[in-house]
Amino acid sequence: MRGRCWYRHFCSHRQVRASRSREPESCSSKGTSPPRKNEWKRRPTTVAEDADVRKWNMTITAHMRDGQCESALLIFNSMPHRSVISYNAMIAGYWQNGEFGRAIEMFEKMPERDLVSWNSMISGYMRNGDVSAAIALFRQMPARDVASWNALLSGYARNGLVDEAREVFDEMPCKNNISWNSLLTAFVENGRMDEARKLFEFKTDWEVIPSNYLMAGYVKRRMLVDARQLFDRMPFKDDVSWNTMIAGYAQNDDLSEARRLFEASPARDVFAWTALMSGYVQKGMMDEATRIFDVMPEKNSVSWNAMIGGYVQSKEIDKARQLFEVMPCRDITSWNTMIAGFAQAGDISKARCMFDQMPLRDCISWAAIISGYAQTGHFEEALQLLLDMNRYGEWPNRSALTCSFSSCAEIGALKLGQQLHGYLIKAGYESGCFVANALLAMYCKCGNIEDAYDVFHGIADKDSVSLNTMLAGYARHGLLKEALIIFESMKAVVIKPNAVPP
Structure with a gap:
């Protein structure tokens, strides 16, 4: 009904608007309008006009790519003639720049739509996490192509709905490489490696990129035998294939095999050199790592940072400082490593x-600096830095919060600790056992055993630190019955209680 009303309104003003710039009409109601067929019959255009529209469209796309949405809209509104591509460029640009509401509004104002319009909206909804809106739009489509199905499939995968992605894949009337790659990626990203393997084995003409992705998934999960079997079966290997396997062996302490593959690699780029060198750094073999670093034909910031981090890890801070001083391409990681x-x-x-x-x-x-002050006993300075951090607009991460809770515990700053606890909840960090243990210790040391109890019972996966901290807190406050309950639960899971401090 709304579409027909819009059409009558448009027709009644068509003669008046013929000499004006065509502005998109607003729909009176919100939400996605139903499909409309041939609502706008464009007048015939000349070759010169079509070329002119293409130039306008390219300019819109360029502005959107630079994040200049207002400039793109100004150009769009100034166009003497617009094509459906003009609208699509605006919609895609709005999605890319996070202007979700404006993308939806532009879609609803379109006088005509093509498959690209619909597919762009489905992908945009999925990227924004609005799965239900994407599904509703998919069902409204007057026609679909393989890109429509792929948008739905990859959107489910992006939002962790792997089973739904598999159902879409099975229902697709036609599949292309993007379909297969999207489902494979979904399986790998969500750790469903058996399903990824079965899917991979079902198809015989995989390209090198998805093959590398599956191999990297195996390596990430320390499934080196599976990764090597895939590597050996690949009809074509690129630099990423070789580097993935070299890094896999190096990260898992099989340096001899990493070195053998490195020597066999047809093209040793900076990533191959860095992967091998990092393996020796990880194992603490800094002399061999240094030899590799010195003969590298090319180094990047990752190479330098790996060596600096290795020296820091082996407590050779002077060597780390020397390397930092001559580093030609310092980045924020280099500075952070030296501070730590x-x-x-x-x-x-x-x-x-x-x-x-x-x-x-x-x-x-x-x-890093807050941790440094806390570790060296400068607790007040650590907390002052936390306040400075907030003043500079930087939000504390788990590590900063953990050190801050420890500092609050040492100087009895319960009020500040409670404020940080509130931020912890808002940031969604409370589920982490490491930071929760620091919060628990803070409440126990500051004498707030009730809040300590609440934090303790909120820790889903309690470890020995959680249990020992709560045991010590109860014992310190004379709550021997409660301490005994914790003690018995520790015996049940074979955790050795620590000595309770006086």
Whole structure:
């Protein structure tokens, strides 16, 4: 009904609007309008006009790519003639720039739609997590192509709905490589490696990119035998294939096989060199890592940072500093590693000096310096840095919060600890056992055993630290009956209680 009313309104004003710029009409009701067929019959255009429209469309796309939505809209509204591609460019640009409401509004104002219009909206809804709206739109489509089905399939996968993605895949009247790749990616990303293997074996003409993705999934889950079998069966291997296997063996301490593959690799790029070197760094074999680093024909920031991190890990802070000083391409990771290194070495003054010299900081930088102050007993300074962090508009991560709770516990700053607890809940960090244990210890040491009890029972997967902390808290406050209950539960799961401090 709304579509027909719009059509009558449009026809009644067609002669008046013929000499004006065609502005998209607003629909009176919200939501997605039903499908409309041939509602707008464009007047015939000349070749010159079509070429002109293409130039306008390219300009819109360029502005949207640069995030200039208002400039793109100004151009769109200035166009003497618009095609459906003009509308599609605006819709795609709005989705790309997070302007979800404006994308929906533009879609509803379209005088005519093609498959690209519908598919773009389905993909946009899925990227925005609005699965129900995407499904509703898919069902309204007057016609569908394989891209429509792929948009639904990949959208389900993006939102973790793997079973639904499989159902769409099975229902598809026609599949292409994108369909197969999307489902394979969904299985791998969600750790369903058996299903990924079965899907991969069902098809024989996989390209190298999905093959590499499956191999990387195996490597990530330490399934090196499966990864190697896939690698050996691949009819064509690119640099990513070789580098994935080299990194897999290096990360899993099989340096001899990593080296053998490295030597057999037809093209050793900087990633192959870095993967091998990082394996030696991870194992603490810094002399061999240094030899590889010195002969590398090309180095990137990852290579330098791996070596600096290796020296920090092996407590050779002077060598790390020397390498940092000559590094041609320092990034924020380089600075953060050095701050953490000086803090771990107990040299908080140098860590602070490095922090103050940073051209750019992130939450990891703040967490590193806060941790350094907390670890060296400067608890008030650690908490002051946390306040500074908030003042600079940076939100604390789990590490910063953990150190802050420990500092609150040491100086008895219960009120600040409670405020941080509120932020912890809002940020969704309370489920992590590591930070929850620090919060639990803070409440116990500050004498708030009731809140400590609530935190303790909110920890889904309690570890020995959780149990020992709660046991010590009860014992310190003379709650021997409650302490005995914790003690008996620890015996049931074979956790050894620590000595309760006086």
